[in-house]
Each structure stands twice: as structure tokens, then as C-alpha cells.
Amino acid sequence: MAEMKKKAGAVADSTPSVSDVVESDASTTTEVEAALDKRVARGEPILQVRNLVKHFPLTQGILFRRQVGAVKAVDGISFDLYQGETLGIVGESGCGKSTVAKLLMTLEKATAGEVFYKGQDITKLSGRALHAVRRNIQMVFQDPYTSLNPRMTVGDIIGEPYEIHPEVAPKGSRRKKVQDLLDVVGLNPEYINRYPHQFSGGQRQRIGIARGLALNPEIIICDEPVSALDVSVQAQVINLMEKLQDEFNLSYLFIAHDLSIVRHISDRVGVMYLGKMAEIGSDQEIYEHPTHPYTQALLSAVPVPDPEAREGRERIILTGDVPSPANPPSGCRFRTRCWKAEEKCSKEEPLLAIPQRFATTDSLAAHESACHFAEEKDVVGAA
């Protein structure tokens, strides 16, 4: 019922314009070439994350608070984000994906580690310097129903970043800029005085994206941007995001739990488990040549909307749940659910590196994977 009411006002609106249908007929060879080109032409990373750690303290006692432990939400993560690329981060709930997003936005203070934006460590910045950096890193949130203030008009929401960074748009030009942004994200510029409740979920997410674009950032961190949307609307928003990336040369950090969507939009993918990076590589490396057992299990568990393709697939069903990040297992964190676990796994923590056996080959399995027994396995059946 609630949904029906919400939609009530929105239906009369025009249909979004960014729904051009483009036949996807790319042959696989050009795809591989494109992937290789990307590898070569990557250049300098725009964002470098090194050993990023975030522990949330657990305290006890009312008068004398003492720390009795810590939830190790993010526990030593490193990755690079390059100009114009999309890095997908996948993982189950509680693996620390969203905490990474907050740390990169400096909404949370890192316990340890560094985040270099163009060579500058933003975790150490404060005041004016931080203010300046934040202009270049913006965010699109998951839930378009709660991330927009219901008492503000769309114009105020999208224009609010200009209040904080007035140098981007002088007062007189703001209304025009907001209207341009609405047009860019495929909404009618005349809607500038409407309120969020007059829009549908997909349209609201477009407003959230317009707000993220307002300051011409270089990096946009997208935390589950389409998971709250209906299937038929998801594709519209994904296509919009891809179009904007080309247009403005944006770098996306795309956090999601839907592996199919992440594959579609990402150039590279990182798989997180319990605050650690389990495996990272190009989309082809991760999806077609995964070497970490967790990645393999995750991929094999994804339901494929094609009953015939499904029959040829091997399914790995993990037992149990993700352990508590307050008390993670020793050694490899995945060992409690892993079918390959041996004594070594409980003693020695595997490092994220290219497995030695693949290091000298030019196979696509030669990408970073944090497993003692890394082994290639095609679980998607795409190769």
C-alpha cells in the first residue's frame, strides 16, 4: 500500500529520456582487446588506499567505560582507483564494504592506514584542506527514499553543495546549473520546485546522482545505488551512470552485493570478506578465472536467470554464516566456511598477492588473491 501511494504523484511525469535502446552486439574479441587496452593505458591512480583499518570499539561499564574489544569492520585493505574506471566492491553484508565508502568520504575517521588522493593523504587532512578534497569525492547513497530531505525542493537538494563550495557556482548562476543537472540525469528541468515525494524511486535516485555531480567531482562513491530499485528501473539508472562516466570522465567506486550488476558496470572488481580483500582483479579475471574459494562460492551461488545455463553449472553451497567481525577466525578469515581449509590456514594469514604458481604465466588467473591454495575454477561457465 505504502508504495502505491508513493507512486501516486509520480506517474503523470514524463518518461525519462535516458532510455535509448542500444543493441548490444559486441563480439567477444573486441571486448578482450578493450580490456587489455585498459590495462596498458591506465596511468596514475587517482586514489590509492593503503592498509586502511577501521575498528569500532566495544565498551563496557557506565561510569568507567573501558574497551573490551573492537568490531574489526575494515582490517587492512589496499587498492587503487584509476581515472575514468569503475572499481566494483562486492561482498556479503557485514564485510565492511560500506565502511570503506564512509572512510573514503572521510565521514568516519580511519583507525590506521592511508588514503592518497593525488598523492595527498586525506586521512590526515582537516579544515580547509579537507574541505577542498571533499569537493572532488562525492557519494550516491543506497536508499533514495531516505537520502533526500523530504522538506527540501529538488532545486535545494541539488543546489545545496553550492552553499558549501560557493566557488563552484556564484549565487546568480545556481538555478541554471541545477536545471542543467536535472537535464543531464534525464529529468525535466521544470521539476526544480517539486519535492522528493513527487518522484518515483528511480527518479529519486537520479536526483541523488545529480547532487553527486553538482560539484564536478572526479570520484563518485556509489553505495548500492540500484539495490532499492525495481528491476525494470535498475537498467535505466545503470545506463545513466555509464553515460555520465563517459561524459565527465568520472571514476566510480561501485559498492554492491549484486554480482551481475557489478560485472556489468565494473572494469575491475574487489571481493571483500570480513574486513579483508579476498581477491581483486579485472572483471574477466574475477568472474571467469576466480582463484579464491570465497569468490568461487559467491559466484556459484548467484541464481542465473536461465534454467539451461544453470544446469551446466557447479554449485558450491557454503555452510554456516559469516563469523562476527568482533572476533574473526585466526589465520585466514574464510577458513571456517572453506572446503579447502587445512592446518596452515588457521595459523598463517594469506596475503593478497598474485599466487606464485600463476605469477610467471600470462593466464588471467594471475591476479591478486589472498589464499594459500589458490586454484583456478570456472564457476560461471562463461569461458
Add this chain to the structure above:
Amino acid sequence: MTTNETPANVPEPAAGKGAPLLEVRDLHVEFHTRDGVVNAINGVNYSVSAGETLAVLGESGSGKSVTAQAIMGILDMPPGKIPKGEIFFRGDDMLRMSDEERRKIRGSKLAMIFQDALSALNPVLSVGYQLGEMFRVHQGLSRKDAKAKSIELMDRVRIPAAKARVNDYPHQFSGGMRQRIMIAMALALEPDLIIADEPTTALDVTVQAQIMDLLAELQREYNMGLILITHDLGVVADVADKIAVMYAGRIVENAPVHELYKRPAHPYTRGLLDSIPRLDQKGQELYAIKGLPPNLQHIPAGCAFNPRCTMAQDVCRTDVPVLHQVTERDGAELPGRGSACHFWKETIHG
């Protein structure tokens, strides 16, 4: 063995072989709100037999959950109203039954699994108490016996250390475990039919796979009918026997699961299938169905999908399409297939 006895033409029990367990016929549901009448369901027909899984697929607002609530008899009335339709369970129309009769069916014959286990369970009662309630109320067992049965049930849905956990509260369980408890509760009285409303939407993929496997296994074991309500085309492909696709309160297409994916006969289904990214392929741009799902207060005239449809002609804007029997090119009927599109032939045969 010919005798002169008057032929004992005792009618077979309604749920004999072949007869559907549950049959929904031309169901309409509307909600009377301050802003006017919302037509949530506009003539839904489907049936489920024992041991069969029917998946009801649709976006939010398509009426898939409201149909389930109407079947269970848990629709809020008012504002809800069922102006028309029949729901036969083992041959009896449940909409004509008294509240007393329905209550007897609900829980023991028909059970439901809800999407969000945390809000469906009572946070201040232990799970053992809530499971045991089923036995105490419906079978009049003592507290002690009920608890023993609860432990047995928790074992059956593979909750580790059930004996130790029977007195735990819902918040002490993980999402997957809570959903197992919901399944246990639905199974408690060994119902004939389970309606699962988005049972895995709130769960992670690895846990989702565990839960769907468990459901499928229990269904086989008890030979239950299962109605699986979902918006996820992937989940459906894994478990369903047949699919009914809903749009704006109507079934627009129904088909056996393999055929639906291979050859959709309705433009909406085809659009949905094309608009989801694939795990095993990296495409260029996603196909996107233009526009938005309709407002149920003002459903477009003719076919509700016409403003978003790439094939829409004038007839689509005036005439509501009926559910056509889908046939092969040569006219051979495809069993169990229907499409509510004026141009189903063009859609399926290209």
C-alpha cells in the same frame, strides 16, 4: 466384479490426483483510500497442485503480495475489498467460508513465509515459544511437549545446536537462521501449501542459496505445493516449475519455467529478461524498459503496459488483451502457456 449395487459414485476427494490444491479464479482486490480507489488486482487466475512450485513474478506494486494476502485471508479489510473472484482450496471457496473455518485452514493447511523475518517474529518472545505456539493452539499440546516439538522442527530446518538455542530470542540469530525459523514455523503443522513471499530478498547470496535449497528439499519431502513470490528472475529459474508474470494487478504471461526464459511471449517479460545484466557475459549497454510502472489509481486504458511497450499499436490503447493460449507457428498448443498481449504471436515467433 460386477455387482448390482448402486454405483458408489462417491466424488473423489477434491484434491485427488490432477486436481489443483489451490485455484484462484478471476480475483479482484481494491483498496479504498482517501485519494480514491486503488485497483491492486484486476482478475488474477492461477492454480497450484501438490508438489508443484508456482513462481509469481512482478515488480513492486504489481499485486503479487496482495494476491497472497487475499489467499491467506490476512488482507486488511477495510481498506481492502474483494469485489469479485473465487479462491478454491481443495475445491472449497475460501472467500465464502466463515472466519472460523478459515482460521482452521490457516496455519494447518496453508502457511506463509514472510520476507523480513526480523519483523515477522515477536522480539520479546523466545523462538521456542513462538514455534511451540503453533502446537499449543492448533493441537492443544502441553508446554513441555510443544517445546520438544519445536526443537525437532529447528533440527529439521538445520539450525545447529537446536536444543541449546530454543530459548534464544530472534535478535540472537543471524538473518539466515531467522529465515529458517520462519520456515520451521510454516512447516510446523505440515501444511499442504506454503506461500513464500520474497523469502530470500533480505539475505546474502550464499545464504540465499542455502535457504532455497532447504525449501526445495522440504517441499519434496512433504509433497507440498509452493507459491514463491519474487521479483528476482534468477531465484525463480532455480526452483520454479511454472511462472506467472504479473503487471499492474494482472497476469500478463504464464509458462513453464524453461519456456519462459527461452521464448517469452509478452513484451514485458522479454524486456525484463533483457534488462538484467548477466553474470556470464559482459554486454555493452543494458536494455531498459522505458518509463515507470503504472499508478494503480489510473491504470492506462487498454493494455496496462502499452505506454512502456515498444510494440504498442492503437488497439493496445483501447482494448484490454485477454490471456491468449500460446501456440506454435503451426497452431499446436503449447501447454500451460498464456500471454495477455495482442501481439503475442509477433513477440514469440518474431
